[in-house]
Amino acid sequence: MGNGTAHLSIAAVTHRYGSVAALDDVSLQIEDGELITLLGPSGCGKTTLLRVVAGFIRPSEGRVVLQGRDITRVPPHRRPVNMVFQRSTLFPHLDVFQNIAFGLRIAGVPREERTRQVEEALALVRLEGYGPRRSHELSGGQLQRVALARALVNRPSVLLLDEPLSALDLKIRLEMEVELRRVHRETGATFVYVTHDQREALALSDRVVVFDQGRIEQVGPPGEIYRAPVSPFAARFVGDANVLPVQINAVNAGEARVTLGGSELVVGAGAVETVGPAWLVLRPEVIRLSARPGTNGPALTGTVQDVAFRGAGFSYRIEVPALEELLKVETAAEGGIPYELGSEVVVTWDRGSCSLLPRT
Amino acid sequence: MEARQRSPFTLAITLFSLVFLFAPLVVVVLFSFHNTGSLSFPFTGFSLRWYREVFSSAEFTRALENSAIVAGVTSVVTLVLGTAAAWGLTRVPPKFRAPVAVLVFLPLTIPGLFLGISLLVFFVRIEFTLSLATVAIAHFVYVLPYFLLVARAALDRLDPALEESAADLGASPWLVFRRVTLPQVWPLLLGATSLAFALSFDEFIITFFVIGTESTLPMFIWSSLRRTVDPSINVISTVLMAVTIGLWVVAFVFTVRGERSRRRSLEPLPTEG
Amino acid sequence: MIAGAHEEPGRSASWGRQLQLGPIALTLPATLALLLFFVAPLAAFFVYSFLTAGFYSVTGPLTLEAYQDAVTSDVNRTLAVNSFVVGICVAAVTLAISLPIAYWLRYAAGGWQIPVLFLITTTLFASYLVRIYAWRTILGENGLLNSGLERIGLINEPLGFILFNRFSVTVALVHIFLPYVVLVLYAGFRPISPALLEAAQDLGANALLRWVRVVLPLIAAPAATAFLFVFILSPGHYVPPQSLGGTNGVLLGVRIQTALTSVGNWPLGAALSFLMLAAFAVCFAITALGLRLLKLDRIRFAN
Numbered sequence: 001m002g003n004g005t006a007h008l009s010i011a012a013v014t015h016r017y018g019s020v021a022a023l024d025d026v027s028l029q030i031e032d033g034e035l036i037t038l039l040g041p042s043g044c045g046k047t048t049l050l051r052v053v054a055g056f057i058r059p060s061e062g063r064v065v066l067q068g069r070d071i072t073r074v075p076p077h078r079r080p081v082n083m084v085f086q087r088s089t090l091f092p093h094l095d096v097f098q099n100i101a102f103g104l105r106i107a108g109v110p111r112e113e114r115t116r117q118v119e120e121a122l123a124l125v126r127l128e129g130y131g132p133r134r135s136h137e138l139s140g141g142q143l144q145r146v147a148l149a150r151a152l153v154n155r156p157s158v159l160l161l162d163e164p165l166s167a168l169d170l171k172i173r174l175e176m177e178v179e180l181r182r183v184h185r186e187t188g189a190t191f192v193y194v195t196h197d198q199r200e201a202l203a204l205s206d207r208v209v210v211f212d213q214g215r216i217e218q219v220g221p222p223g224e225i226y227r228a229p230v231s232p233f234a235a236r237f238v239g240d241a242n243v244l245p246v247q248i249n250a251v252n253a254g255e256a257r258v259t260l261g262g263s264e265l266v267v268g269a270g271a272v273e274t275v276g277p278a279w280l281v282l283r284p285e286v287i288r289l290s291a292r293p294g295t296n297g298p299a300l301t302g303t304v305q306d307v308a309f310r311g312a313g314f315s316y317r318i319e320v321p322a323l324e325e326l327l328k329v330e331t332a333a334e335g336g337i338p339y340e341l342g343s344e345v346v347v348t349w350d351r352g353s354c355s356l357l358p359r360t
Numbered sequence: 361m362e363a364r365q366r367s368p369f370t371l372a373i374t375l376f377s378l379v380f381l382f383a384p385l386v387v388v389v390l391f392s393f394h395n396t397g398s399l400s401f402p403f404t405g406f407s408l409r410w411y412r413e414v415f416s417s418a419e420f421t422r423a424l425e426n427s428a429i430v431a432g433v434t435s436v437v438t439l440v441l442g443t444a445a446a447w448g449l450t451r452v453p454p455k456f457r458a459p460v461a462v463l464v465f466l467p468l469t470i471p472g473l474f475l476g477i478s479l480l481v482f483f484v485r486i487e488f489t490l491s492l493a494t495v496a497i498a499h500f501v502y503v504l505p506y507f508l509l510v511a512r513a514a515l516d517r518l519d520p521a522l523e524e525s526a527a528d529l530g531a532s533p534w535l536v537f538r539r540v541t542l543p544q545v546w547p548l549l550l551g552a553t554s555l556a557f558a559l560s561f562d563e564f565i566i567t568f569f570v571i572g573t574e575s576t577l578p579m580f581i582w583s584s585l586r587r588t589v590d591p592s593i594n595v596i597s598t599v600l601m602a603v604t605i606g607l608w609v610v611a612f613v614f615t616v617r618g619e620r621s622r623r624r625s626l627e628p629l630p631t632e633g
Numbered sequence: 634m635i636a637g638a639h640e641e642p643g644r645s646a647s648w649g650r651q652l653q654l655g656p657i658a659l660t661l662p663a664t665l666a667l668l669l670f671f672v673a674p675l676a677a678f679f680v681y682s683f684l685t686a687g688f689y690s691v692t693g694p695l696t697l698e699a700y701q702d703a704v705t706s707d708v709n710r711t712l713a714v715n716s717f718v719v720g721i722c723v724a725a726v727t728l729a730i731s732l733p734i735a736y737w738l739r740y741a742a743g744g745w746q747i748p749v750l751f752l753i754t755t756t757l758f759a760s761y762l763v764r765i766y767a768w769r770t771i772l773g774e775n776g777l778l779n780s781g782l783e784r785i786g787l788i789n790e791p792l793g794f795i796l797f798n799r800f801s802v803t804v805a806l807v808h809i810f811l812p813y814v815v816l817v818l819y820a821g822f823r824p825i826s827p828a829l830l831e832a833a834q835d836l837g838a839n840a841l842l843r844w845v846r847v848v849l850p851l852i853a854a855p856a857a858t859a860f861l862f863v864f865i866l867s868p869g870h871y872v873p874p875q876s877l878g879g880t881n882g883v884l885l886g887v888r889i890q891t892a893l894t895s896v897g898n899w900p901l902g903a904a905l906s907f908l909m910l911a912a913f914a915v916c917f918a919i920t921a922l923g924l925r926l927l928k929l930d931r932i933r934f935a936n
Contacts (some may be wrong), residue, residue, distance in 0.1 A: 607758070
């Protein structure tokens with residue numbers, strides 16, 4: 001099930017509800033065959049953009065161009081685009097087979113060919129033999145797999161997925177992620193995926209688009225978003241980093257001397273070259289705890305305010321004097337004895353594993 | 361929030377039907393103010409003479425009183441028995457639920473005509489004189505299913521967890537009802553009672569058969585229709601409409617307000633971020 | 634107090650028993666009242682249909698005379714046919730108007746939903762007699778419709794065929810049933826989420842196809858029920874025919890009413906009533922069967 005060059009271009013799309021802009025001058029180029037995820041918190045505009053591409057919303061400004069054709073004003077039923085909705089939208093009066101065949105029937109595909117394609121679609125989502133079943137006989141995961149088959153059987157130029165896994169239990173969700181990756185690989189179709197779950201986004205995508213308040217914050221492969229966030233929002237939203245306000249006092253040969261909560265530290269300078277206020281991005285898992293001060297590298301002292309067992313390790317909240325927020329720390333389980341509540345610990349990390357972002 | 365679709369065709373039909381539904385009512389009210397005795401167009405001018413005439417008629421006043429009495433009795437009895445029955449229905453073991461539900465909703469499926477004539481024959485047979493009392497009994501049978509529709513829907517929508525918490529904290533079933541259930545459903549029950557009153561106040565089809573020598577307002581309209589045909593009929597009709605629609609507005613406001621406050625009290629507080 | 638409740642098994646056992654007896658006891662008054670004043674009279678009335686007619690009374694012996702009378706009389710046959718035709722027309726027209734209205738209310742009304750619902754149901758409380766009688770004013774030779782049409786110049790003399798016949802009775806009955814059917818259909822539309830219509834659109838269905846392939850099948854069961862009830866209840870309305878029906882707009886309900894009140898032949902009235910009820914039962918069975926054959930009867934919505 002391949003398709004031709006599905007180059008989807010979103011150009012300067014703005015959409016307003018009254019005076020509020022749900023989408024603000026959003027532009028994005030989507031490559032043929034990629035799985036790109038729109039990631040952001042509720043209300044950030046990602047679902048709005050998806051529905052603009054689907055055709056349910058006509059944007060206040062901007063254009064949507066699919067394979068060279070401007071489809072901004074084309075109604076949904078005439079776009080070569082299909083969508084998997086967040087909740088099950090299987091037609092309750094039709095069985096699974098008839099549901100999947102729905103779009104084919106409208107397109108006038110003759111019966112034998114229809115049957116063949118529906119069987120193929122069922123096999124793709126590993127639901128062979130489920131044709132005669134009705135929606136109330138299926139589990140949540142099965143419902144979404146049928147929805148996937150129903151959309152893909154029409155060989156859309158773009159497949160849109162609106163948080164398809166958010167209504168499922170955790171275990172099913174993880175299984176479905178594997179299924180989705182497999183289906184994407186086997187079909188080679190272009191997937192535009194929407195979610196607020198950053199873990200899901202990192203696991204599934206070729207590229208991730210981080211959204212906030214109707215604007216794109218960052219676009220890039222998952223690794224890049226994770227390791228090099230370009231804004232405090234992106235840093236906090238993906239990977240839940242500590243984003244700490246610092247003052248850069250001097251920058252010299254790739255290293256910066258900063259003041260953090262009253263202490264002086266030396267860290268890697270990264271992209272920032274000027275003196276002044278900045279953000280220090282420190283991921284919880286790069287932090288190490290010890291009872292005594294170490295030799296070199298940045299270090300802070302603090303008290304353990306909370307500790308939680310996470311199976312593979314521990315989560316801590318450390319109170320560091322002069323820092324407003326508690327520091328989030330994740331450590332591996334080695335040894336197995338965590339630091340106790342109220343104990344004093346020394347917080348260290350490698351100079352190069354943190355990054356600095358400009359602060360205005 | 362679900363998105364609105366646009367559909368000019370269905371909107372047009374809706375508007376047309378609103379006009380269709382209200383045209384007769386507007387005409388009736390309009391002609392109650394006619395300054396001549398004619399009920400055909402053209403409409404020549406406004407006057408209150410018919411209102412003066414009707415309100416000075418003792419027959420009219422008595423019919424109005426009778427309707428109010430019957431409706432009052434019917435709605436109170438329906439409120440008490442109906443609330444008990446609705447409450448019981450939601451908690452009765454399933455095997456009782458179906459037959460009882462069928463029984464109480466059955467009158468809805470029978471034409472009022474049959475209810476009226478079977479009761480007429482019944483009352484005559486047991487030698488129970490036809491009077492306002494027989495009317496009230498008939499109205500109760502007629503009104504109960506409507507009341508139960510609203511009451512049952514109201515009780516079904518309650519969260520059982522609230523009552524369970526109350527019981528867990530030591531409340532007896534009666535206290536649970538008084539302190540937990542009633543505060544949540546009283547607007548809807550009041551609305552349903554108002555509805556019952558309105559239905560009884562306007563009832564004609566069944567009343568025709570089981571009424572004795574006294575008259576209710578709809579019966580008075582009926583006999584007036586046979587005698588003279590002038591705008592005084594419109595006046596009586598307008599009064600009747602005003603009462604029943606007024607009660608319906610009350611019922612509606614209470615129902616909507618009750619629903620809204622119940623839903624609001626169950627919503628989680630807005631989270632930050 | 635709480636600790637006490639937990640410690641006394643006797644008390645919690647009686648709590649359990651209370652929970653069982655209580656609800657049943659609560660439903661008893663209403664149930665008994667209905668048995669006494671609804672079921673018993675209807676049952677007795679049924680028996681009456683097998684008795685011999687006296688003058689506003691009945692006597693033994695048991696006989697099928699009333700039923701024979703009911704079925705063989707020409708007048709009754711004409712009335713039955715009339716009632717059937719008018720019933721179908723009223724049900725069809727009411728349904729045809731109500732479907733778009735209910736659709737609009739559910740999917741396109743937005744904030745207007747409650748005000749419009751309120752307006753529509755208000756007419757339910759606008760006095761039965763008044764409404765029927767008002768149609769006489771509107772459809773009469775000098776009524777609103779004729780005067781209006783003459784004023785615009787569409788006609789030169791008043792239309793005589795719109796009053797005192799089946800047409801005017803149908804109009805009045807549609808007016809009576811419309812709000813009920815709108816409410817029933819609106820309730821039927823509630824579980825059909827707009828996302829289903831969007832999904833159909835997404836899969837290529839234009840408006841017409843959406844109606845035919847998704848909306849109608851899903852609303853079929855409530856619509857069929859509504860149709861059935863309007864059809865069944867129409868002939869029982871004896872007031873519209875008497876006010877608006879003229880000579881050819883008479884329905885069975887009138888005959889039953891006069892049998893009971895002016896003619897005084899109770900067995901005949903009873904026989905006609907139960908024949909009508911039997912006909913309803915047959916129609917109900919046919920509808921239920923039809924829905925089951927089309928597999929539209931037991932649609933369960935997942936969400």
